[in-house]
Amino acid sequence: MAENIKGADEIKIFTREELSALIARKHGKFLDEYNDEFSRMKGEDRMKNYAKGRAVVLHDKEDILNYWAEELENEKKQLLERKRQILEAPRDIEKIKNEILIKEKLALSMDEDRKRQVEWEIEKLNSEIDDLKKLMDSDVAEIDSIISGLNEGIKRYADEAEESKKNMEEMQKLSSTPLTSEYQYDWLEQRVKSHEEALDYWKGKHKGYKG
Template sequence: MTENIDEAGIRVLTEEELISAVVEKHRRFLEENKKEFVELDSRLNQVEENIKNAKNFRTRMEERKEVLKEKRQQFYHQTEALLEKEIFPKMDPTTVSKLREELKKLKGQIDPEEEQKLKDLFMQNLRETILAAGLGETVLLQANARMEEARKSNIELKEIKDSEKQLVEDDSSKSEEISKSKSQHKWLSTRIKNHEEALSYWEKLKV
């Protein structure tokens, strides 16, 4: 058998050479796995950090939403108080009732676009009523300014709600990424351990 191998020009490796080849193989795999592990570990840490930041951001946005809701209602309350004091007592009950009803709709939870339409209608009716009654326009300007601030609060509120929807989608994507990464992370950790043990075993034989 040996003669046939020699005739074919094939050299049989010695035991030491075979062990060296096995050691080199495990070293190569160990190096590759460790490199992949470090890269994956870094990505995993970054994703987890992003999730943590998103959670903190969401908490701040919840607080901001409450502030904006309160701020919006305060501006409408100021508008209502202004009209109750300066305008409504000088108008007939039917007109006052109509304006109060329109103001009530404005104070509800509506989109900024709808709020703009209702505000324009309210201000138009209020302007016509004030001019017809011969009252000054100062109160009209003050009411409009307060209602505009209320609408701006609602715009910001909507922007926050829209951003929260995107956060929910991002969270779902990140959770899936973490799940896959952790599985790969665990697999690589096991591979590294196996190669380290194998390398230790074969290096002892090499000596």
């Protein structure tokens, strides 16, 4: 009988404040655990949002780089055409000279009105020869040097555009990856809120609570 009484004496009787503190600690422990997991999942969500925004930026960058590469390509085509004209100028001049000789011979047997028309045509052809001679003064080596620089620029922009495209696809993939569990995310969010409210309540019941 005495032992029973002794055992009864050892039973801990909590005061209201002590009980409030214990309950608050319990909610605090759960809150810490849920917060850790919830923070991890919020990190995933932030990463998804970042990846989504980054994908848009990379897409725009790819478009700009491709545009610059295309502009350089057009400039290169113009220079190649100019180079072709320079290299073919001597042959073109000879063709025009032959055409002039033919017209001059034909003009000998023409009336005055028709002869004046042919003379005007010959004058125009001579003007074309002058333009071709000026074109021949252009430095082909300089054009080749410019084209070489353009080729480097085109390749650089194309490579950077391709790299941006790959990075964009990675960001798009990351942004479309579902969270570990959408249901778990919502559940954790509610549990965190619930334990925060409970913790605030029981902390209020025990003013000396220190966690």
